[in-house]
Amino acid sequence: MLHVDIELQRGDFRLQLAHQFAAHKVTAIFGPSGCGKSTLLRSIAGLEPGLRGTVCWQNNIWHAQERIVKTEQRGIALVFQQPHLFTTKTVEANLRYGMPRASVLKACAMQFEDIIELLSLQPFMQRKPAQLSGGQQQRVAIARALLSQPQLLLLDEPMNGLDQAAKSQIMADLKRIQQRFALPILLVSHHVDEVVQLADEVVIMREGKLLSTGTLQQQVGQLSLHDEGPLSVLSISPGDNNQKDGLLAWQLGQQTLWLPTTGLPANSDSKRLLVWARDVSLATGPLKNTSLNNQVRAQIVGFERAQHDAEMVVELAVGEQQLRALVTKASIERLNLRAGYCVYAAFKAAALH
Amino acid sequence: MKRLLLLLMLLTPGLSAAELTIAAASSYRPLLNHLAQQFEQRQQHQVRFVFGSSGKLATQIIRGAPFDLIFSANMAYLKALSDNDLLAGEVVTDGYGQLVLWSKSEAQLTAETDLVKLLQQQRVAIAQPKHAPFGQAAKGYLEQQHIYHQIQPNLVYSENVAQAVHMVHSGAADFGFVALSVIPLEQQSETRMYRIALENEALLRQAHAVLKSAKDKNLANEFSRFVQRQEFDEVKRHYGIEPERVKN
Amino acid sequence: MDSSDWQAVTLTLQLGGYTTLILLVIATPLAWWLARQRSWLSAPVQAIVALPLVLPPTVLGFYLLIWLGPEGFVGATLESLGLQHLAFSFEGILIGSILYSLPFAVQPLTESFRQISQGQLDVAATLGAGWWRRFWTIVVPSCQGGFLIAATLSFAHTLGEFGVILMLGGSIPGETQVLSVLIYDHAEAMNYQAAENLSLGLLLFSFVVLMAVYTWQKRPTGGARYVAR
Numbered sequence: 083m084l085h086v087d088i089e090l091q092r093g094d095f096r097l098q099l100a101h102q103f104a105a106h107k108v109t110a111i112f113g114p115s116g117c118g119k120s121t122l123l124r125s126i127a128g129l130e131p132g133l134r135g136t137v138c139w140q141n142n143i144w145h146a147q148e149r150i151v152k153t154e155q156r157g158i159a160l161v162f163q164q165p166h167l168f169t170t171k172t173v174e175a176n177l178r179y180g181m182p183r184a185s186v187l188k189a190c191a192m193q194f195e196d197i198i199e200l201l202s203l204q205p206f207m208q209r210k211p212a213q214l215s216g217g218q219q220q221r222v223a224i225a226r227a228l229l230s231q232p233q234l235l236l237l238d239e240p241m242n243g244l245d246q247a248a249k250s251q252i253m254a255d256l257k258r259i260q261q262r263f264a265l266p267i268l269l270v271s272h273h274v275d276e277v278v279q280l281a282d283e284v285v286i287m288r289e290g291k292l293l294s295t296g297t298l299q300q301q302v303g304q305l306s307l308h309d310e311g312p313l314s315v316l317s318i319s320p321g322d323n324n325q326k327d328g329l330l331a332w333q334l335g336q337q338t339l340w341l342p343t344t345g346l347p348a349n350s351d352s353k354r355l356l357v358w359a360r361d362v363s364l365a366t367g368p369l370k371n372t373s374l375n376n377q378v379r380a381q382i383v384g385f386e387r388a389q390h391d392a393e394m395v396v397e398l399a400v401g402e403q404q405l406r407a408l409v410t411k412a413s414i415e416r417l418n419l420r421a422g423y424c425v426y427a428a429f430k431a432a433a434l435h
Numbered sequence: 436m437k438r439l440l441l442l443l444m445l446l447t448p449g450l451s452a453a454e455l456t457i458a459a460a461s462s463y464r465p466l467l468n469h470l471a472q473q474f475e476q477r478q479q480h481q482v483r484f485v486f487g488s489s490g491k492l493a494t495q496i497i498r499g500a501p502f503d504l505i506f507s508a509n510m511a512y513l514k515a516l517s518d519n520d521l522l523a524g525e526v527v528t529d530g531y532g533q534l535v536l537w538s539k540s541e542a543q544l545t546a547e548t549d550l551v552k553l554l555q556q557q558r559v560a561i562a563q564p565k566h567a568p569f570g571q572a573a574k575g576y577l578e579q580q581h582i583y584h585q586i587q588p589n590l591v592y593s594e595n596v597a598q599a600v601h602m603v604h605s606g607a608a609d610f611g612f613v614a615l616s617v618i619p620l621e622q623q624s625e626t627r628m629y630r631i632a633l634e635n636e637a638l639l640r641q642a643h644a645v646l647k648s649a650k651d652k653n654l655a656n657e658f659s660r661f662v663q664r665q666e667f668d669e670v671k672r673h674y675g676i677e678p679e680r681v682k683n
Numbered sequence: 684m685d686s687s688d689w690q691a692v693t694l695t696l697q698l699g700g701y702t703t704l705i706l707l708v709i710a711t712p713l714a715w716w717l718a719r720q721r722s723w724l725s726a727p728v729q730a731i732v733a734l735p736l737v738l739p740p741t742v743l744g745f746y747l748l749i750w751l752g753p754e755g756f757v758g759a760t761l762e763s764l765g766l767q768h769l770a771f772s773f774e775g776i777l778i779g780s781i782l783y784s785l786p787f788a789v790q791p792l793t794e795s796f797r798q799i800s801q802g803q804l805d806v807a808a809t810l811g812a813g814w815w816r817r818f819w820t821i822v823v824p825s826c827q828g829g830f831l832i833a834a835t836l837s838f839a840h841t842l843g844e845f846g847v848i849l850m851l852g853g854s855i856p857g858e859t860q861v862l863s864v865l866i867y868d869h870a871e872a873m874n875y876q877a878a879e880n881l882s883l884g885l886l887l888f889s890f891v892v893l894m895a896v897y898t899w900q901k902r903p904t905g906g907a908r909y910v911a912r
Contacts, residue, residue, distance in 0.1 A: 129805050153808040160809040166802035170824040179820070180810030223806075230810045456855060464872055483856045486868065495853050499753040500771040597871045604873060619873055 180230030217248025744850025795829025
């Protein structure tokens with residue numbers, strides 16, 4: 083358990099927040115730029131001078147009025163937006179920088195060879211950081227952080243500025259790491275897809291304060307930062323490994339979805355699908371002559387007001403999961419949609435992340 | 436370079452075993468070098484010199500410089516030291532300096548030479564009259580001859596009399612009012628210089644005194660007595676300091 | 684070259700060596716503070732550090748002579764403790780050299796400390812590196828160019844020092860008579876051959892030292908991006 087109750091003044095900006103973070107999960111700290119997410123993370127790491135309040139990890143006081151544990155003694159690792167690799171050292175020297183002594187390392191969870199293999203760093207070991215791409219550098223930074231055997235991993239938008247391919251790879255890596263080592267992670271992000279893919283719990287921040295917290299499913303309604311509108315998250319599991327025309331079969335409850343293979347980590351157990359409500363269309367019967375690849379049977383649970391007066395958010399149940407669709411009021415009238423009715427929800431595979 | 440620095444650290448600052456440290460006006464340099472050599476040979480003692488202008492040396496002594504004796508070309512500074520209670524004994528007169536007009540090339544200089552005409556369009560080196568005794572004497576002589584204002588535009592000033600010699604020697608100046616004692620022996624040809632007879636010889640009195648800061652007063656006094664020996668009168672004259680005129 | 688010349692050479696190298704070593708120790712924390720802290724004190728401290736660049740050396744020498752001499756507050760304090768005052772001594776000119784070369788050590792170091800990435804230092808701290816380890820593993824390797832320039836300039840500048848030493852140290856052979864003062868003395872004694880030999884030696888030595896530094900800096904792997912201005 084990470085207990086945080088802090089206050090920090092930086093010019094006009096004020097961070098004031100109290101929360102207990104779960105100690106064995108991935109907690110995403112989500113909010114727009116400048117809301118204090120990174121400052122919160124740096125405060126937990128002990129990198130913000132002038133911090134007031136308390137920070138406690140498990141049974142240890144890290145920060146209190148009478149006692150401040152130095153950053154280097156907290157047993158944490160922080161991966162920043164920039165990889166900040168040590169430019170004068172090789173990749174290997176970077177990786178070994180925070181590693182415990184060999185005798186101590188033996189008993190540790192994250193072994194050198196394992197981490198290198200996990201993050202596919204073997205080819206770069208003798209290179210200097212300047213010779214690596216942005217994604218490679220960030221993977222080295224993550225490996226370096228893990229090899230210091232942290233009891234808590236802090237990630238400050240580690241995928242910022244990376245292209246989609248590098249981002250997907252790092253997200254898959256992080257997921258594997260978390261599953262394998264059960265390492266508690268605090269992830270700062272303002273990208274919905276990162277949060278959806280990685281988080282178990284979500285802390286939403288606005289202007290230095292905590293807006294709401296809860297599990298990912300509870301917080302899905304709050305995850306829209308701009309005007310992308312509402313979204314839903316579906317858990318899917320691999321199907322019978324049926325591959326067809328570059329598409330892969332996935333199970334959503336009893337129903338099958340066909341998703342492009344690109345951008346998906348191979349042989350992952352289960353995956354979360356981020357579906358924007360504006361990308362979902364409804365029909366009263368199965369669609370035949372359509373380019374849409376995916377349609378699922380769903381039951382209407384209810385209606386919610388949308389941002390635009392002409393539209394409504396339709397709440398649907400797909401098996402035990404929740405799906406939202408954004409449709410015009412005119413369509414609802416025309417199709418005579420009512421709570422309890424069964425419909426077909428269709429969405430483009432390409433719209434999936 | 437690091438290794439070199441480490442090596443340096445191992446060496447302690449090498450202080451020589453010199454037992455007498457003497458501050459002396461530049462005009463004394465050739466004479467004192469000669470006398471010190473004699474002294475070292477006969478007495479088995481080391482002597483080291485710090486040469487400079489009398490004023491600078493006096494200031495350094497007032498500020499605590501660790502000298503044993505001072506040889507000064509200017510009585511005013513010896514008086515200042517005495518007023519500051521820094522002298523351990525009497526002021527001893529060594530002799531009188533000889534002011535000369537020295538030319539960089541051959542020139543027939545006599546008492547009849549028209550200096551105004553001779554020095555026209557020429558650069559004339561002179562030690563700064565404000566604090567250098569030979570400069571002061573030269574200025575006094577020109578004023579007494581009523582030609583100072585005609586010659587003043589041609590004057591170039593040096594910090595001390597040795598530098599004035601240097602200027603002429605290097606050709607930077609055509610003539611110089613300098614001390615005979617500072618001109619290198621091999622260049623002291625009568626055809627290149629004119630000895631100026633001063634009305635007030637006391638101006639160029641050369642004298643020394645033992646300092647209170649002397650570490651070994653006996654040794655300092657010994658050197659003082661040594662340079663006063665009659666046997667060195669000829670040597671003094673040779674180096675441009677006239678001991679005969681002591682009685683005035 | 685007679686023995687007194689060699690004595691001056693040794694003395695000069697010693698003065699340069701000690702000055703450089705002491706300056707690196709003093710200038711490093713000072714430069715660090717100047718580079719990393721924003722305090723109202725920074726400007727006055729920077730101005731004081733830079734003073735030797737613009738002041739005539741004789742002014743610095745004059746004040747030091749007064750302060751370190753038997754009547755100055757430093758010299759008088761030392762004497763009241765039963766010690767020697769510092770004017771006209773090796774220790775005295777060492778203090779003079781340190782002050783006189785201070786900007787040549789502080790400025791390159793400040794400049795190179797400013798280039799250090801705070802991110803790398805923060806990362807090192809989160810990886811468990813304490814202050815001392817961060818200094819040796821991050822600061823020193825990324826600032827080796829700055830350290831080298833600071834050391835070289837301090838050393839070379841001390842070799843060329845004249846006014847302060849003449850004022851504060853006089854010209855006592857074996858104690859304060861360094862090369863530059865000895866050359867001046869040789870010239871004044873019209874000992875031109877000796878002056879010329881020493882001058883040429885000093886010129887060549889300084890050139891070789893500076894060239895070595897600039898050659899090292901140009902190395903692609905030198906890691907030194909700082910160029911002395």
